[in-house]
Amino acid sequence: MTIQWRELIEKAWNDRKILHESDEFDSWRVFHGYTEGAKGVVIEKFGSMALVEYKDDIREDLEVIKDALLQCYPFTLIIAKGDQSVGLRLKHRMFTLHGDFSDAPEFAQEYGIYYSLLPDTMHNCGLYLDARPVRKWLANNSEGRRVLNLFSFTGSLGIAALKGGAKAAIHLDKSKDLLSRIQKSYDKNSLDIGTRSFIQGDIYKHLPKAIKNGQRFDGIILDPPPKVYKSPYSEHQPRGQDFSKLVSLCSKLLSPGGWLICLFHRYDATWDQSDAEIIESSSNTLKMTERFTSECDFPDDNIDRKLRVTVFEKIDT
Structure with missing residues (x-):
């Protein structure tokens, strides 16, 4: 045809x-x-x-x-x-x-924030465009918060939080090659990356360690890839985005009143089912507060095929 x-x-x-x-x-x-x-x-x-x-x-x-x-x-x-x-x-x-x-x-620009690009890479060149409303939300809801950016990739979500007034953003990713790309965006936006802003390592190793050490965050960004990697530090076999296990860990790191923002890339469950899974995995310590999706440049009449974003809040118990 x-x-x-x-x-x-x-x-x-x-x-x-x-x-x-x-x-x-x-x-x-x-x-x-x-x-x-x-x-x-x-x-x-x-x-x-x-x-x-x-x-x-x-x-x-x-x-x-x-x-x-x-x-x-x-x-x-x-x-x-x-x-x-x-x-x-x-x-x-x-x-x-x-x-x-x-x-x-070298950079894309959104809402006055710059994000580094590598156009000659076969993988995404550095900025997922369907997440544009997520970056805007983070810039509007991060003031004064200590934020953890998991599966950080090039750090765009954490950088949006910092430009929105977050007092700290810690990026965690398995790839050590991403640090130089994150550094470029920090420099362009006149941000100080510091010595602990980027952690290269296995999420299944670092989150239990952070819990044991009593660390707490006021915001956590959870955007796992469609299929999370196998880990020698995981007691289970991760499937898909592995939200159940990851949320059980994240909920223990959140301060009361802190938010967890989850980005879903899955077609085997409805949005309602995904959110219910998140709440159950947190031992009912989270409540859903907000939902949104990508904008008009990702048209689809079936909402469950689009990027699905849900914000949860840690209940003060």
């Missing part, structure tokens, strides 16, 4: 008018192919750069896609990134369609 790229991209662009007319951020998903006519294809904008990511071999269509994007916006750089499922070597999967890598932006 021939895909009418020009029509699809133009419609998607027009449907996001509220985003591209805003001066509060410069990055969003331009085209969400899963619900906008081309499953497996997503196009994202970071400043004047566009990333075209695809899971099927659409290389013959890339010139048309490039021209359609340039009709919508004067991009200085357009990069194609084919998934490894396409079956091609890396050099044949990632290349420029327009412009030069020297024009790649």
Whole structure:
């Protein structure tokens, strides 16, 4: 079947008018192919750069896609990134369609906060755009709090909390390669990273240790990947995002009145079921206070297929 790229991209662009007319951020998903006519294809904008990511071999269509994007916006750089499922070597999967890598932006900007980017990585270049409302929430609800950012990746959620007035943000991630990327964002935002702002290690080792040492936090960000890694420090076999075990640990680290914000990436349970699981896993020490999801650049009529975000509060017992 021939895909009418020009029509699809133009419609998607027009449907996001509220985003591209805003001066509060410069990055969003331009085209969400899963619900906008081309499953497996997503196009994202970071400043004047566009990333075209695809899971099927659409290389013959890339010139048309490039021209359609340039009709919508004067991009200085357009990069194609084919998934490894396409079956091609890396050099044949990632290349420029327009412009030069020297024009790649180092940072994305949202609500006056800067986040470092690495556009030439095959994995996410540093900022999950569906979590834009999460970063805004953190900037509005972190003042004076000591915040723990779990599975921190490039630290964007913790940085949003700090810019929102958090007195501390501790990032925990298994990858030691992320520290330099977090450092870039700290420097750009005139933040002091300190000696304990980033901990490289296994979450199943560090959380029980923190509990034993009596540590407490006023906010915890829990955004595990769709499938949590196996751990020699875990007494069980983690499945999926492993919320049950992780929340049982997080609830012991929260101060009364502290919040736990959970980001769900799952399709095997409804939102209500996921929230009930969280509350039960906390031994009923948490209550649900707020829910929200991604914005208009991630369109889907089925709310349970979108990013689901729930905020819980530690009950003062």
